Amino acid sequence: MKYALNLADDGRILSVTYAKYAFADAVLVDDFPDGNVADYRYVNGEYVYDPIPASEDEKVPTDAERIADLEEALAMLLSGVTE
Amino acid sequence: MRYIVNSGGYVQEVSFGADILCDGSYCTEYTGKVPSGYDDLVDWFIKEGDKLYRWKIVEGHLTLDSNVPIKSEPGAVFAPAGYGLGDVEPRTSITTTEQLDACRTCGFYRYAIKSSYICGVGFDFGSLLVYPIYTGGCVQELRPSNSNSCVRRYWSNNKWSEWELVGLVMKYLWENVSPTSNFAAQTIPLDLSKYQAVLVLSVRSTADLKVSGVTWVGVGAIPGYLMGTTNQYAVTRREVSATTTGVTFSGFYSANTTNGASNEIPVVIYGINGISW
Numbered sequence: 001m002k003y004a005l006n007l008a009d010d011g012r013i014l015s016v017t018y019a020k021y022a023f024a025d026a027v028l029v030d031d032f033p034d035g036n037v038a039d040y041r042y043v044n045g046e047y048v049y050d051p052i053p054a055s056e057d058e059k060v061p062t063d064a065e066r067i068a069d070l071e072e073a074l075a076m077l078l079s080g081v082t083e
Numbered sequence: 084m085r086y087i088v089n090s091g092g093y094v095q096e097v098s099f100g101a102d103i104l105c106d107g108s109y110c111t112e113y114t115g116k117v118p119s120g121y122d123d124l125v126d127w128f129i130k131e132g133d134k135l136y137r138w139k140i141v142e143g144h145l146t147l148d149s150n151v152p153i154k155s156e157p158g159a160v161f162a163p164a165g166y167g168l169g170d171v172e173p174r175t176s177i178t179t180t181e182q183l184d185a186c187r188t189c190g191f192y193r194y195a196i197k198s199s200y201i202c203g204v205g206f207d208f209g210s211l212l213v214y215p216i217y218t219g220g221c222v223q224e225l226r227p228s229n230s231n232s233c234v235r236r237y238w239s240n241n242k243w244s245e246w247e248l249v250g251l252v253m254k255y256l257w258e259n260v261s262p263t264s265n266f267a268a269q270t271i272p273l274d275l276s277k278y279q280a281v282l283v284l285s286v287r288s289t290a291d292l293k294v295s296g297v298t299w300v301g302v303g304a305i306p307g308y309l310m311g312t313t314n315q316y317a318v319t320r321r322e323v324s325a326t327t328t329g330v331t332f333s334g335f336y337s338a339n340t341t342n343g344a345s346n347e348i349p350v351v352i353y354g355i356n357g358i359s360w
Contacts, residue, residue, distance in 0.1 A: 003260060006269060014269040021257045023272035023329075036289070038265040038344065066337075 002028050011041035011048075084113045084124045086140070093148070094135040097128060115144035253282065257330075257352040263289045265344035271352065272329040275302050278354035281325045285309040288346045296347060299355070300325045309335075309347040321347035 004022030006014045016032050032047075033040045039051040087096045087110050097113075113124070121127040127145070131138065137151040256273050259266070266289075275281065285296035288311075300307040306324035309332075322333040335346040 006271060008267075008269070012267075013264075014267055015259055015264075015271065016261045017257055017271075018260060021273075023274075026272075032261065036264045037261045038267060 002030060003032055004028055005032070005042055007042055011043045012050075013037040013040050013042055084128070085110055086113055087111075088140055092139045092141070093151075094138045094140065094145070097132070097135065111140075113140075113145070115140070115142075118145045118147070253353045253355055254278075255351070256281075256354045259348065259350045262286055262292055262348050262350050265289060266332065266348045267344040268332060268334045270329045270331040271349075273352065273354075274327070275325055275329070275354060276327040278302055278356050279358045280304075280355040281330055282353040282355055283309060283323055283330070283349050284351040285311075285321070285347050285349050287311050287348075289348060290345075292350075294350070298323060300330075302327060309349065311347050319346045321349075323349070 002019035004017050004019050004026040005028075006017070007027060008014055013032070016037055019026075019028050022028065027042065029042075033049075036051075039049060041048045041050050085098045086094050089095050117123055118127050121130065134153060137148055137153070139146050139148050257271055280299055280301045283296075283298045283300065284294050285298065286292045287295040295311050296309045298307050298309050300323055302325045304325075306322045308320040308322055311319045319335055319337045321335040324331050330352055332349060334344055337346075
C-alpha cells in the first residue's frame with residue numbers, strides 16, 4: 001500500500017491520503033509515522049520527529065469554560081453593556 | 084441487424100429492432116455471415132459491441148481488423164432492461180435470455196460519441212446505451228468517458244425527447260488516512276474542474292472519530308464551514324472552500340479565536356456533479 005503526503009514548505013506533514021487519491025508530483029511513501037503525523041517533518045526521505053509546541057491558543061475550551069464565557073456575555077447583555 | 088459504417092468502412096452503429104435515423108450515413112440491413120467464433124449476431128454484438136470500430140464490412144461480411152488497437156472505454160457495458168437507472172457504476176452485461184428479450188422488445192444499440200456538448204456539459208468520448216424501461220418506451224443514456232455525469236432522453240410517440248442531465252453524481256476523491264492527527268490549515272490539491280461542488284465529511288476531533296459534520300461547498304463559491312458543537316450554545320468551526328484545483332481548509336475556530344488543528348478533522352471529500360435547480 002502506498003500513501004501520499006501533503007507537506008508544508010518546511011516538510012511538515014499536513015495530511016496523509018492513499019496514493020490513488022494523490023495529485024501529480026505528490027510525495028509517495030510506503031508507510032507513515034504512528035500517532036500524530038503533524039508532529040513529523042519529512043526531510044530527505046526520512047521522518048524527523050519535530051512536534052509543534054503546544055500553545056495556549058491551541059487549547060480547546062472545555063464545556064465549563066464555554067458556559068462561563070456565555071454566562072459572562074449574558075450578564076453583560078442583561079446589564080445593558082455591549083461591545 | 085442493421086448497421087451504419089463510416090467512410091472507412093468501419094461499423095459505427097448497429098441496431099437490433101430499433102429504428103436508426105441515418106442522417107446521411109448508410110444504414111444497411113446486414114445479410115452477411117455470422118463472424119467465426121460467435122453463436123449469432125447478438126452473441127457477436129454482446130462480445131464486440133464496445134469495439135465496433137475494429138470491425139469492417141468487407142464484401143458484405145463483418146470482418147475484424149486486428150490492426151486497430153482496442154480503446155479504453157470505461158463503464159461502457161451493455162445495460163439490461165430498466166437496470167440501474169441513474170447510477171454511475173459500471174453495469175453488468177446481459178446474462179440471461181429474459182434480460183436480452185426485454186431489450187429486444189424495444190431495440191437496442193450503442194455507439195461511441197467522440198465529441199458532444201449536451202445540456203451545457205461537454206463530453207470528450209462516451210457510449211450511448213439504449214434500453215427499455217418497465218413503464219414502457221425506451222430510454223437512451225449517454226455515458227461520458229469521465230463518468231461524471233450522464234444524460235438521458237426518452238422515446239415516446241415515435242420521437243426522442245430533448246437530452247436532459249440526470250442524477251446527482253458523487254465521486255470519492257480523497258480520504259484522510261490519519262484522522263487522529265492534527266489537521267493544520269492546508270490545501271488538498273484535487274482536480275475539481277469537472278465538479279460543481281464538494282461534499283466534506285468531518286469528525287469532531289482527533290479523539291472522537293464519529294462523523295459529526297457534512298458540509299457542501301460549491302467549486303468557486305463562497306466558503307463554507309465544517310461545524311461542530313459541544314452543546315447547543317458553543318460551536319467550533321473550520322472554514323472550507325473549493326476551487327478547480329483543490330480544497331482549502333483553515334485551522335479550526337472556537338468563538339472568534341483560531342484554536343488550532345485538533346477539531347473538525349476532514350476525513351472524506353466527494354466531488355459532486357449533476358446539480359440542477
